[in-house]
Amino acid sequence: MYKTHKIAILGASGYTGAELVRLIATHPKMEVVALSADRKAGMEMSEVFPHLRHLALPTLCKxxxxxxxxxxxxxxxxxxxxxxxxxxxLPKTLKVVDLSADFRLRDPEEYVKWYGGEHDALECQAEAxxxxxxxxxxxxxxxxxxxxxxCNAATxxxxxxxxxKAGVIDFDHIILDLKCAxxxxxxxxxxxxLHAELSEGYHAYAVGGKHRHLGEFDQEFSKLAGREVRIQFTPHLVPANRGILGTAYVHGNAQEVHDTLVTAYHDEPFVKVLPFGEVPSTKHIRASNFCHVGVVADRIEGRVIVIAALDNLTKGSSGQALQNANLMLGEEETEGLMLAPVFP
Amino acid sequence: MYKTHKIAILGASGYTGAELVRLIATHPKMEVVALSADRKAGMEMSEVFPHLRHLALPTLCKxxxxxxxxxxxxxxxxxxxxxxxxxxxLPKTLKVVDLSADFRLRDPEEYVKWYGGEHDALECQAEAxxxxxxxxxxxxxxxxxxxxxxCNAATxxxxxxxxxKAGVIDFDHIILDLKCAxxxxxxxxxxxxLHAELSEGYHAYAVGGKHRHLGEFDQEFSKLAGREVRIQFTPHLVPANRGILGTAYVHGNAQEVHDTLVTAYHDEPFVKVLPFGEVPSTKHIRASNFCHVGVVADRIEGRVIVIAALDNLTKGSSGQALQNANLMLGEEETEGLMLAPVFP
Amino acid sequence: MYKTHKIAILGASGYTGAELVRLIATHPKMEVVALSADRKAGMEMSEVFPHLRHLALPTLCKxxxxxxxxxxxxxxxxxxxxxxxxxxxLPKTLKVVDLSADFRLRDPEEYVKWYGGEHDALECQAEAxxxxxxxxxxxxxxxxxxxxxxCNAATxxxxxxxxxKAGVIDFDHIILDLKCAxxxxxxxxxxxxLHAELSEGYHAYAVGGKHRHLGEFDQEFSKLAGREVRIQFTPHLVPANRGILGTAYVHGNAQEVHDTLVTAYHDEPFVKVLPFGEVPSTKHIRASNFCHVGVVADRIEGRVIVIAALDNLTKGSSGQALQNANLMLGEEETEGLMLAPVFP
Amino acid sequence: MYKTHKIAILGASGYTGAELVRLIATHPKMEVVALSADRKAGMEMSEVFPHLRHLALPTLCKxxxxxxxxxxxxxxxxxxxxxxxxxxxLPKTLKVVDLSADFRLRDPEEYVKWYGGEHDALECQAEAxxxxxxxxxxxxxxxxxxxxxxCNAATxxxxxxxxxKAGVIDFDHIILDLKCAxxxxxxxxxxxxLHAELSEGYHAYAVGGKHRHLGEFDQEFSKLAGREVRIQFTPHLVPANRGILGTAYVHGNAQEVHDTLVTAYHDEPFVKVLPFGEVPSTKHIRASNFCHVGVVADRIEGRVIVIAALDNLTKGSSGQALQNANLMLGEEETEGLMLAPVFP
Known part of the structure; x- marks a missing residue:
């Protein structure tokens, strides 16, 4: 099959690099022409990721x-x-999808605050x-x-x-409890x-507002609200490989919350709002680009629980990147991304 | 070794029954003299639970x-x-520790509300x-x-x-997000x-105030507060066998919250409050009767996160039962319960 | 996209049914027109398998x-x-791919021996x-x-x-130790x-030559050898969801064994023989139709270890079925099956 | 409680060190007086292993x-x-139980062969x-x-x-297929x-006779046989934390094999031979010092499968070490070791 777009992946020896290769493997319009991995330059991708053994891929290079x-x-x-x-x-004409945190925060001061150092490419930041x-x-x-x-920020x-954006929840009482694979x-x-440390155990981390993805929440939510919005956010690490489950506690009218989400995602190919009262599970979106969202009314009037599940490596990272790349290259947004979730 | 107390376990073919046998196996003052399991009567415990094969136990009976x-x-x-x-x-003079939900709610109407039927032994309820x-x-x-x-209610x-009890948190803004094995x-x-359904996946259940353990929270928290207290509570099922991790979002002063817990549990043998800012993990209490509690201040002034971990089968059920039995029999409360957690 | 072939799946509420739907979802030439599930007739597939929620599928029927x-x-x-x-x-002209064990054994007596009853459709068996x-x-x-x-028989x-077939191993000393998800x-x-029973534990089952897939081994290996071949076969259940790892102990020359496999699978799209001395892992074929095979010489002269990994639900069952269906319908054998393995 | 024996643990920051502390925690006659961990000297054990938080332990030192x-x-x-x-x-009068591989092989040449360097303490080897x-x-x-x-060698x-020892199996056809946590x-x-690499996947390693524990098998089996015995041994890594399951394929009479094991372990407190035809599971010995052994006759006359399960950290390492220490200190061999397995 003729491949239109020539693709390079820098940092191909990590999980998101491998996930990009997995997705592009069945993408009808993309061809991987270069894979970089500084410390593993000279190795074949199949040595670093034997699950990609069946693919003809370029040798890892610098x-x-x-x-x-x-x-x-x-x-x-x-x-x-x-x-x-x-x-x-990189050449200034080259289209780039960055999967790192480096260009997510528009305000350089926010970058310093969350990442602890001066940004080294503010001129690129300006166009990101x-x-x-x-x-x-x-x-x-x-x-x-x-x-x-x-990935947490996406969820x-x-x-x-x-x-x-719709102003249907109280901006001062938003709690997001996340469970991450x-x-x-x-x-x-x-x-x-390590498997021996994580398997059979789970715990919170970066508790109290320390997780860097809060920078993204602050930026995006404040922009949407037209005022400063600060949420509470506690991520937890659970013994699974793929998946993020977010449980949000908000103040509002549950039916209105559900209606707002249904409307927002009505035509979206990847974000699926469940019927009112139903909740998603990470097992139902594994290894796919789908995000499932559910809304439940709490027994306490005016309190609503919103729950979402997505795969951190796919919709939360490499799938999202491919979705963006499709748009940047003038292709169908869904191209190569309609793989069904893997269950069980 | 001379065993003082003769113990019967009814319903010995379930996990809590097996956990009781496990704990009593090294208890210096207890001896199991009867094990019931209606549908498995006549079988040996080692057939139902081969991990207890090394113990001399009575045959399962009706x-x-x-x-x-x-x-x-x-x-x-x-x-x-x-x-x-x-x-x-049962004989009215027999000391009984019940592990079911049947005698937890003092108000018969609350029982009907949460368990959906009339209570059949209200006279026993009265003395429970x-x-x-x-x-x-x-x-x-x-x-x-x-x-x-x-087990969730305990956590x-x-x-x-x-x-x-100390009135250091806002009674109207208590959210408890629980992750259960x-x-x-x-x-x-x-x-x-099933393993194939649960492994690698996780999800919320009984969302919105439907979980029966809310009956216990309502009863106990309202009693302590001297007014009606209703919390939000969302349990999640995670792919692990043992453990409950609770993440509570409360309004108050974090240091005061920590001080209150430190004081409350200062002399407790099993509940351990971590240094301020540290958080517990289920992997550190597995298969033990310990409960670890941590307190962290949120970045938002006046918001506090309290996190606790315990083993649902031990501290949340059979270990707790044994702790109570020790007291009822005049023994040291910690007898047979100081087993260190199993890690990894 | 125009779909050429109309597909029915009987028994769509089991794992292999769901796996077929997952694979066909991105198959360019197939369209699912009927899904049966007797006890769940009337339900939507998305109720039984929420991971397929994004697909437009026929309602489950009888x-x-x-x-x-x-x-x-x-x-x-x-x-x-x-x-x-x-x-x-079923109509005698309908093309059928059966995923059950019912038509695997050509000799009716072997069927009775391994499945414990008379076969009810010997006339179909004759053409299978x-x-x-x-x-x-x-x-x-x-x-x-x-x-x-x-799936074990395939491995x-x-x-x-x-x-x-090549006669390069001793037919009387073949041991197959299998680890199944x-x-x-x-x-x-x-x-x-159950997760609580299986997770963190593993064990052998059907030990000593009792597993029904031995009927297939006996049939196929004896046919290839031109004499009766009886292997030893011990399956083990391990705490994972997908995957079979087979470890075979044979007598022969390791290099010759490797050469024979390399030659046999040289042009196969799905069976990949690793370089001599390398061994496969189930994590590298997960959710794919690939089978990885490795050969290692033992320290004892003349003893060889052959190890293979495949996904029981894909290459071991539904992927294999689709591969066959492609051939039966005159399509490319690999159509819809080149999905890369999911790792991690 | 009066503690008779003062115990030091060198290398306390590893899993076997932690397991020793866990076991000694409820040992009535031992007291930990020193814990070393070179790189973590100065830290508290509860910082390195928070599951031991409830214990009063010496600070880690050099x-x-x-x-x-x-x-x-x-x-x-x-x-x-x-x-x-x-x-x-160390002082030449100090009783020492070493958990490393350093003193397992009596023949210095075997040490060089399997561990790749000269032994540095042959004078200690002589008395080990x-x-x-x-x-x-x-x-x-x-x-x-x-x-x-x-731990593999023990299994x-x-x-x-x-x-x-009894000569009831053919010394030239012994295959040991091991599944290790x-x-x-x-x-x-x-x-x-890593969890992400191991969970949901499994594979063989050190295939073909490369695993160092073969040195122990060669030494001990040859000694027992009075001639050189070389077995085939393939370890596999499975996604679990604790446990070893060994599946041995031997030639002999199954009933005689079973009888021999029953007799050999008749009075052993920790090694339990299952009834003929039953097989063990790692889930039934987890976190305990027990070893379960089963024997099954293969369908092929004269072929026998022997299967054993033990916990690598307990019976395979720290429990075994404590069992030996009990003997060396004149205590009951079972002291502190009768903890029941943890299930589920």
Whole structure:
């Protein structure tokens, strides 16, 4: 089959890189022409990710070995901070979807606040479009550089953004309790990510407003509300590999909340609002680009629970990136992304 | 070793029954003299629970085959509704620790509301003591019938009861988001409890104020507050076997909340309050009778997160029952219960 | 996109039925026109399998409500014994891929021996083709009724059939130790399949030559060898959802064994032989139609270990069935099946 | 309670160190007086292992800070190679139970062969007793230095040693297929031990006779047989935290094999032979010092399957070490070790 778009993936030896390759493998209009992984340059992708053994893929290389004149779009799946230094020196005409946190925060001071250092590529930041497709679709279509959102940030925004925009919930009482699977932490060698440490155990982390994705919530929710909005956000790590389940506690009218979400996502191919009173499960969106959202009225009048589930590696990261890339390349937004969830 | 107290366990073929046997196996003052399991009467415990193979245990029998004159204390690990019918006809002098929900709610109307039918043993209900040891210790010491609390109800009360009693949190803004392991659902054959359905997936259930343990929260928190208190409570099922992690969102002063809990549990052998700002994990209390509680201040002034972890089968059920039984029999409360958590 | 082939799936409420729907969802030439599930007739597929919520699928119905004149090919994912009674009365011109065990054994006496009763549709058995695509490709292409193999049987044959055919291993010393994930047991409510029972534990079952898939091994290996071949086969249940890992202990020359497998699978799209000395993992074929095979020489001269991994629900069942259906319908064998494995 | 024996644990920050502390916590005759962990010296054990938070334990220190004149017995849970250098310079009168591999192989050449370097403490090796309690009980009782066996090596010997000693199986056809949980790999930061890599996947490793525990099998089996015995041994890593399941394929008479094991373990407190034809599961020995062994006759005359399950951290390592320490200190062998397995 003729492949229209030539794709490079920088940082291909991490989970989001591998997920991009998995998705592009059955994409009818994309062809991977370059894969970088600095420390693993020279290795075959099948050595790093044997599950991709059946694919004919370019050998892993260093970034400066890539001829970007031959590339239509570049996915950047590098670590935070590294990403900005790399993207800064890429050809300025190259379309880029960045999966790191580097270009998510428009205000440089917010970047310093949440990431602890000066931003190194503010000129790129200026042109970056925030990459939550459903809310920035038209901007993304014409963007050169798109900043993929955080996986937790995506989950919370799918649940709350339409509600804040419509003003149907109390902005001062928003609590988001998130349950995240472990692949969100990446392929990093940390003791608490070991199977023996995580399996059969679960716990909260970054409790009390310390998680960096709060920067995105603050930015996007305040913009939508037209005033400062600060939510409470507690992520938890649970013993599963893929999935984020968000449970939001808000004040409002449950039926109105449900109606607002149904309307907001009526024509969306990937965000599915469940019938009123039903709740989603991560097992029903695993390895797919779908997000399921449910709304339940609490027994206490005026209190509403909104629950959403998505796959952090797909809809929360690489699937979202591909969705954006489709738009940037003038393709159908859903191309290559209609894979059904894997269950059981 | 000489064993002082002769113990019967009714409903020994369920998880809480097995957990009682596990704990009593190394208890220096108790001896299991009778084990009932109606449908499995005649079988050996080692056939039903091969992990108990090394123990010399009585053959499973029907309840009416037990000579209760030979029994000092009876644990009743039967299903809800069955329990009240059985306990009603047990000798009135027999000490009983019930692990079911049947005698937890003092108000018969509340029982009807949450359990959907008339109570069949109201005369027993009248004498039942609510079995959360740390809060009813003296009553339990002299009780004949103790009603073990729900595992979720226990978790929430360890987190919130001292705070409500001390009046240091806003009674109208209490949200409890719970993450429960699957053994809490018992050994019941339900599709959503299958490994293939649960592993790698997680979801909320009984959302919006439908979970029966709310009856216990309403009863105990209102009693402590001296007014009606209604909390929001959302349980989630996570892919693990043992453990409950509760995340409570309350309004108050974080340091005061921490101080209150430290004071409340200062002399408690099993409830451990972590240093301010630290949070517990279920992996650190697994298979033990310990409960770890942590307090963190949110970035929003006046908002506090309280997190607790306990093992639903031990501290949330059978360990708690044994703790109560120790008191009822005049033994050290900690006897047989100081087993260290199993990690990893 | 124009869909050429109209597909019915009988028994759509089980895991293999759901897996068929998942795979067909992105198949460019197939359209699901009927889904049966006797006890769940009238329900929507999205109620039974919410992960398929995004698909427009026919409502579940009873088999006799299906107009088979409108169907090009029927997948039969019914339980063993039921399948033969249903297929017996289907239109004799309808192409059928059966996923049950009912038509795998050509010798009626073998059927009685392994399945414990008389076969009810011997006339269908007579025309059934054994459905391991790689070994019966040409027969399948022209078959009306194809009998999908057992998932364990498929695994063992991928490892051993080329070796037996080539005569490079000792037929009297073949041991197959299999480690199976739990979805192979289906969506059945059994105590040992509960998460609380299976998670964190593993064990052998049907030990000593009792597993029914031995009937297939006996049939196929003896046919290839031209003499009776009886292997030792021990399946184990491990705490995972998808995957079979087979470890075979054979006598022969390791390099010759590897060469034989490399040659046998050289042009196969789905069976991949690893470089000599490397071994596969189930994590690298999850949710895909690929089978990875590795060969290692033992330290003892003349002893060889052959290891293979496949996904029991995909390559071991529904993927294999679709691969056969592609051939029966004159399509590319790989159509709809090139989905990359899901990792992590 | 008066504690007779003062215990030091070197290398207390690993899993076997933590498991020793867990077991000793309820041991009536032992008191932990020193805990070393070089890189974590100065930390509290509860910081490294929060599940031990309820215990009053000495602060972690460096080895040379320990006053060994105050120590009755020292458990050495250090890494291989480190252990020999440390034990070499410990007081020569100090009782030591080593959990590393350093003193398991009596023949220095075998040590070089399997561990790839010269042994640094051959004079200690000379006095070391191989620590599989059931087979070296009397030697251990009077030993100064006991070398704990490998967890895989222990499993295989419980299955095979009595059979080899009795000569009831063919020494030239012994295959041991082992399924190991991940805690056996220790708390080491390796990619393949991450939850995201291991969960839901399983694979063989060290295939073909490369696993170091073969050194122990060769040594012990050859000694028992009075001739060289070489077995085939393939370990597999499965997604669970605790447990080893060994499946041995041997030639012999199944009933005779069973009888031999029943006789051999008749009076053993921890090794339990199941009724003929029954098989064990790791879930039934979890977190305990028990080993379950089953025997099944294969359908092929003269072929026998022997299956055993034990917990690698308890019976395979720290429990075994404590069992030996009890003997060395003149206590009951079972003291502190009768904890029932944890299920579910």
């Amino acid at each position: 970034i400066d070995e890539i001829d970007f004149s031959d590339v239509d779009l570049c996915f950047c799946a590098l670590p935070h901070a590294t990403s900005q230094r790399v993207i800064k020196v 479009v925030y990459g939550l497709t459903e809310f920035y679709r038209e901007d993304i279509r014409s963007a050169r550089l798109v900043a993929g959102t955080g 919370g925004q799918y649940m709350l953004s339409p509600l804040i 472990v692949s969100g932490a990446g392929r990093s060698l940390k003791e608490n990510l | 309840i009416d085959e037990i000579d209760f004159s030979d029994v000092d204390l009876c644990f009743c690990a039967l299903p809800h509704a069955t329990s009240q019918r059985v306990i009603k006809v 003591v609510y079995g959360l040891t740390e809060f009813y210790r003296e009553d339990i010491r002299s009780a004949r019938l103790v009603a073990g609390t729900g 929430g009360q360890y987190m919130l009861s001292p705070l409500i 699957v053994s809490g659902a018992g050994r019941s054959l339900k599709e959503n409890l | 088999i006799d409500e299906i107009d088979f004149s409108d169907v090009d090919l029927c997948f039969c994912a019914l339980p063993h014994a039921t399948s033969q009674r249903v297929i017996k009365v 083709v054994y459905g391991l695509t790689e070994f019966y490709r040409e027969d399948i292409r022209s078959a009306r009724l194809v009998a999908g193999t057992g 063992g044959q991928y490892m051993l059939s080329p070796l037996i 739990v979805s192979g047991a289906g969506r059945s409510l059994k105590e040992n399949l | 080895i040379d800070e320990i006053d060994f004149s105050d120590v009755d017995l020292c458990f050495c849970a250090l890494p291989h190679a480190t252990s020999q250098r440390v034990i070499k310079v 007793v191989y620590g599989l309690t059931e087979f070296y009980r009397e030697d251990i009782r009077s030993a100064r230095l006991v070398a704990g066996t490998g 295989g010997q419980y299955m095979l040693s009595p059979l080899i 991940v805690s056996g790999a220790g708390r080491s930061l390796k990619e393949n031990l």
